[in-house]
Amino acid sequence: MSEFSDLYQDLILDHQKNPRNFGDLPGANHHADGYNPLCGDKITLGLKLNGEGVIEDVKFKGSGCAISKASASMMTMALKGKKAAEAEKMFTQFHDMVMGKEGAKTSDLGKLKVFAGVRDYPARVKCASLAWHTLEAALHDEKKVISTEDGEG
Numbered sequence: 001m002s003e004f005s006d007l008y009q010d011l012i013l014d015h016q017k018n019p020r021n022f023g024d025l026p027g028a029n030h031h032a033d034g035y036n037p038l039c040g041d042k043i044t045l046g047l048k049l050n051g052e053g054v055i056e057d058v059k060f061k062g063s064g065c066a067i068s069k070a071s072a073s074m075m076t077m078a079l080k081g082k083k084a085a086e087a088e089k090m091f092t093q094f095h096d097m098v099m100g101k102e103g104a105k106t107s108d109l110g111k112l113k114v115f116a117g118v119r120d121y122p123a124r125v126k127c128a129s130l131a132w133h134t135l136e137a138a139l140h141d142e143k144k145v146i147s148t149e150d151g152e153g
């Protein structure tokens with residue numbers, strides 16, 4: 001982990017040891033499972049959206065490396081109270097950021113910007129983005145199990 005900044009390291013370790021919003025979510029009306037076979041990261045995400053499309057609550061479960069867990073933990077914190085459309089925008093920004101896309105916007109990401117550093121470590125990009133791909137699947141209720149190996153990034 002020496003390749004990453006201190007702030008990044010502190011946040012990752014904190015959320016790995018003490019993940020926020022971890023567990024089952026009773027009453028969740030959107031679910032998806034995500035899997036990153038390259039690293040072995042697994043995540044199950046439950047979302048509770050109200051009639052206005054606002055994410056009232058979100059929780060995750062799973063096992064995996066520190067980055068996948070910390071990313072999921074910080075994502076759930078950032079999502080509460082957001083509208084589905086805002087969450088989609090954050091997904092796009094996060095994805096563009098970790099993929100190192102030129103001109104990527106990060107204006108809605110807040111603390112999640114610490115993950116910008118993973119763009120230099122391609123093997124870690126999928127660990128960091130797994131939770132977000134799972135969120136995207138959960139919001140659309142498309143596939144119940146997504147894999148980071150199904151498409152790009």
Ligand code: ZN
Pocket residue numbers: 036039040041064065066067068126127
């Ligand atoms: Zn991983």
